[in-house]
Amino acid sequence: MNIFRMTIYLIIINFKDFGYWFWTLCYPLLLCALFMMTTSNMSNTELEDINAGIENDHPLSEALASIEFINLETMTEDAAVEQMEAGEMAAYVHGDYELLVTESGFNQTVMEDVLTQMQSTVESGIPPQHFDMDASFIDASSQDTQPETVLFYSLIAMIAFYGMFSSIEFISTMQPNLSHMGARFAASPYSKGKLLAASVIGAMALNLFSNTFILIVIIIFYQINLFTELWPTIFLLITANFTGVGFGLILGLVPKINAAAKTIIAIVLIIGLAALSGLMGPPLKQVIDGNLPWINTFNPVARLTDTMYRINFLGNFNDYWSTVIFLAALALAFYTITLVVLRRKQYDSI
Amino acid sequence: MIMMDKVVKRYNELIALDHFSFEAAEGEIIGLLGPNGCGKTTAINCMLSLLAFDSGDIEIFGEKVHPNNNSVKRRIGLVPQELSIFDKLNVYENIDFYCGLYVSDKTKRRRLVEEAIEFVGMDRYRKFIPKKLSGGLKRRLNIACGMAHQPDLLFMDEPTVAVDAQSRNFILEGIRQMKARGKTIVYTTHYLEEAENLCDRMVIMDAGRNIAHGTVEQLQNQISTQERVEVGVITDESDIESQLEALPNAVSVNRKNDNYMIHFEKQENNISNLIKFIESKDLTYTELSSEKATLSDIFLELTGKELRD
Numbered sequence: 232m233n234i235f236r237m238t239i240y241l242i243i244i245n246f247k248d249f250g251y252w253f254w255t256l257c258y259p260l261l262l263c264a265l266f267m268m269t270t271s272n273m274s275n276t277e278l279e280d281i282n283a284g285i286e287n288d289h290p291l292s293e294a295l296a297s298i299e300f301i302n303l304e305t306m307t308e309d310a311a312v313e314q315m316e317a318g319e320m321a322a323y324v325h326g327d328y329e330l331l332v333t334e335s336g337f338n339q340t341v342m343e344d345v346l347t348q349m350q351s352t353v354e355s356g357i358p359p360q361h362f363d364m365d366a367s368f369i370d371a372s373s374q375d376t377q378p379e380t381v382l383f384y385s386l387i388a389m390i391a392f393y394g395m396f397s398s399i400e401f402i403s404t405m406q407p408n409l410s411h412m413g414a415r416f417a418a419s420p421y422s423k424g425k426l427l428a429a430s431v432i433g434a435m436a437l438n439l440f441s442n443t444f445i446l447i448v449i450i451i452f453y454q455i456n457l458f459t460e461l462w463p464t465i466f467l468l469i470t471a472n473f474t475g476v477g478f479g480l481i482l483g484l485v486p487k488i489n490a491a492a493k494t495i496i497a498i499v500l501i502i503g504l505a506a507l508s509g510l511m512g513p514p515l516k517q518v519i520d521g522n523l524p525w526i527n528t529f530n531p532v533a534r535l536t537d538t539m540y541r542i543n544f545l546g547n548f549n550d551y552w553s554t555v556i557f558l559a560a561l562a563l564a565f566y567t568i569t570l571v572v573l574r575r576k577q578y579d580s581i
Numbered sequence: 582m583i584m585m586d587k588v589v590k591r592y593n594e595l596i597a598l599d600h601f602s603f604e605a606a607e608g609e610i611i612g613l614l615g616p617n618g619c620g621k622t623t624a625i626n627c628m629l630s631l632l633a634f635d636s637g638d639i640e641i642f643g644e645k646v647h648p649n650n651n652s653v654k655r656r657i658g659l660v661p662q663e664l665s666i667f668d669k670l671n672v673y674e675n676i677d678f679y680c681g682l683y684v685s686d687k688t689k690r691r692r693l694v695e696e697a698i699e700f701v702g703m704d705r706y707r708k709f710i711p712k713k714l715s716g717g718l719k720r721r722l723n724i725a726c727g728m729a730h731q732p733d734l735l736f737m738d739e740p741t742v743a744v745d746a747q748s749r750n751f752i753l754e755g756i757r758q759m760k761a762r763g764k765t766i767v768y769t770t771h772y773l774e775e776a777e778n779l780c781d782r783m784v785i786m787d788a789g790r791n792i793a794h795g796t797v798e799q800l801q802n803q804i805s806t807q808e809r810v811e812v813g814v815i816t817d818e819s820d821i822e823s824q825l826e827a828l829p830n831a832v833s834v835n836r837k838n839d840n841y842m843i844h845f846e847k848q849e850n851n852i853s854n855l856i857k858f859i860e861s862k863d864l865t866y867t868e869l870s871s872e873k874a875t876l877s878d879i880f881l882e883l884t885g886k887e888l889r890d
């Protein structure tokens with residue numbers, strides 16, 4: 232049997248499974264509906280402009296002042312700190328693209344992104360006065376639900392990893408110590424590499440199918456334009472699918488726990504990671520980013536959420552490739568471990 | 582064909598195989614018999630190198646078994662004791678899946694799957710998913726999945742449990758046909774009669790050991806009971822049991838109401854001796870029957886346990 236046939240069988244096995252439909256389709260759609268209800272009252276309010284201070288005669292004054300959603304005021308550092316501590320101002324620009332902040336939050340993040348964007352433009356030889364603010368920030372300034380948008384990116388990031396439900400199922404079924412079918416499979420000469428390849432292709436196909444469905448629902452039904460950078464986002468989501476499936480394989484290999492329990496573990500884990508990345512609303516993410524930034528550096532859901540937000544919302548591609556590489560590296564580590572464990576063919580007890 | 586030599590397999594403290602040795606020749610049906618938990622399934626799993634064992638040697642087709650030995654695995658089939666069929670695949674797909682693990686050529690596989698469906702008589706059910714099959718039909722599907730690729734060596738671990746008499750005969754006939762085509766079959770069962778009819782040779786296992794092996798006749802010769810006579814006599818004499826036990830060749834007597842079961846160690850004029858004895862006492866017998874020692878006597882005597890169907 233070739234890989235293709237094996238994949239088809241694995242897909243049939245999962246596609247007819249209630250768990251697949253519930254966890255990868257119904258559940259995310261329910262969450263979506265929930266978000267829409269809780270955020271609908273916010274979504275109509277205009278985003279407040281960001282108050283920012285800048286040093287006298289700073290080279291970026293003119294460029295920053297031209298940005299629609301930034302209220303720029305020239306002042307001294309001391310005055311700025313005072314205003315920031317009173318909560319009246321978000322950030323102070325001084326020195327060489329340096330940003331002074333006293334707390335961390337959404338507005339601070341936006342300011343940081345604006346500065347980074349300017350810096351990279353300037354470094355590419357264009358004077359700050361001349362760069363095209365409209366192109367980079369026009370979408371951002373016209374968005375009226377900025378903080379809430381993070382919620383949707385976070386949700387999409389979460390479901391991108393849901394391929395793991397299928398791979399947990401596949402690998403549990405094919406392990407001699409976990410299922411009778413697995414023992415029967417291990418007695419055959421079928422290649423473990425082929426099985427692994429078929430599981431990955433099958434699980435990715437299933438999850439990309441449900442991801443597409445959910446994205447279409449979000450876009451059509453809720454009229455949210457989340458993707459100004461469609462192809463880079465799709466590539467990013469496919470990479471995340473690859474990682475999610477790999478994670479499911481690892482979880483699937485764990486002995487003594489049945490697939491149902493593993494699914495629960497996976498759901499709790501992913502929702503936890505998604506919460507840290509903003510799924511439960513921006514405040515938690517801000518607290519984490521401010522106090523324990525390393526957590527989200529290693530949190531794949533957060534990396535994916537941030538990167539999607541940056542490329543689509545701020546037109547900032549600075550961390551795009553590092554996120555892709557981070558996700559791909561995780562995936563490769565997962566696959567390597569899986570293959571090594573699968574190749575270990577004898578068991579002390581089955 | 583199969584050579585298993587002093588294999589020891591421990592599950593922590595429990596010794597599941599205790600220096601178990603066993604041989605099977607090409608083209609024979611060999612039965613593995615023994616009470617629950619005696620290690621039949623464990624022995625099969627070791628032969629398939631699914632389980633790691635502590636010591637001993639196993640060779641199949643003249644090669645040492647090894648988890649990576651795919652050339653050996655390709656020629657082996659397994660009908661596991663536990664159902665191993667996919668709930669979400671229908672009958673045809675289940676058989677095709679398992680056959681596909683061995684056979685990559687599509688046309689050949691289609692033919693083999695059709696033959697397997699015919700073998701278990703499930704043509705009517707080919708589009709059924711297992712949930713819609715009765716327990717016996719599921720077992721038949723399990724058998725089809727294990728033998729569809731027509732291996733040279735087939736392990737069948739209690740394949741006919743829960744299968745009705747008619748389908749069982751159908752399956753047993755199929756197994757005989759496989760033997761006729763030169764296949765070797767290792768068969769475990771709790772149905773002694775089935776083993777007696779089907780198997781060329783038998784291995785009797787108890788507590789992980791091979792306690793006796795051979796053909797039915799060879800096994801019969803290994804035990805003291807050769808003939809069992811059941812007689813019904815009505816009498817007031819209380820010591821009739823010991824008198825019966827004093828008959829030539831008699832080994833033991835068990836009483837059940839007015840019936841006495843007498844075990845004789847040789848098959849030698851036992852009935853006529855018994856009738857003479859009854860007549861000499863002026864008694865009459867209500868019934869009289871005689872049986873050669875069966876596998877279950879062999880079993881009882883060798884293991885001290887009754888093996889129930």
Ligand SMILES: Nc1ncnc2c1ncn2[C@@H]1O[C@H](COP(=O)(O)OP(=O)(O)OP(=O)(O)O)[C@@H](O)[C@H]1O
Nearest residue numbers: 580581592595597616617618619620621622623624
């Ligand atoms: N995975 C395991 N872990 C621990 N002990 C086990 C395991 N599998 C089997 N055993 C024990 O090993 C012994 C042999 O079991 P095995 O399944 O080989 O018996 P069997 O002869 O096939 O019995 P049955 O007729 O009930 O199928 C039993 O005592 C059983 O309890």
Ligand SMILES: [Mg+2]
Nearest residue numbers: 621622662738
């Ligand atoms: Mg068994």
